[in-house]
Amino acid sequence: MNTLTYVYADQIAVLGPLATFAEPHAYDLCEMHSERLSAPRGWEVMRLAPDPSAAAPTSDDLLALADAVREAARPVEPARVDPREEGARVSTRRGHLRVLTTD
Numbered sequence: 001m002n003t004l005t006y007v008y009a010d011q012i013a014v015l016g017p018l019a020t021f022a023e024p025h026a027y028d029l030c031e032m033h034s035e036r037l038s039a040p041r042g043w044e045v046m047r048l049a050p051d052p053s054a055a056a057p058t059s060d061d062l063l064a065l066a067d068a069v070r071e072a073a074r075p076v077e078p079a080r081v082d083p084r085e086e087g088a089r090v091s092t093r094r095g096h097l098r099v100l101t102t103d
Helices: 031-035 059-073
Strands: 002-007 012-017 026-029 044-047 088-094 097-102
Antiparallel strands (some): 002 026
16 A cells, blocks of 8 residues: 655645555555556656565554453453433443443
8 A cells, every 4th residue: 555645836746655644635546556656647656665674563562462462361341221311221341431232
């Protein structure tokens, strides 16, 4: 995957590695659409090569994976009625998240 960003002032479309945060004028593209990309007439396409070291897992990735495994291993609390949601039941609860179902 790649991220496409337009630099309107310079009339350049920049296609680079997948962005780590959202921006209003950035668009994530799959490989097929990245390869077939064309810019408006008079514009230049700048393709940035990805950093090979960025593809390797980082310690943050490993910690996030470990946290997800720990979270999945926690026992699920039994279903109970949530007094704030009349007619709804809390079916599962994990940390600060819960799933509400209506009967």
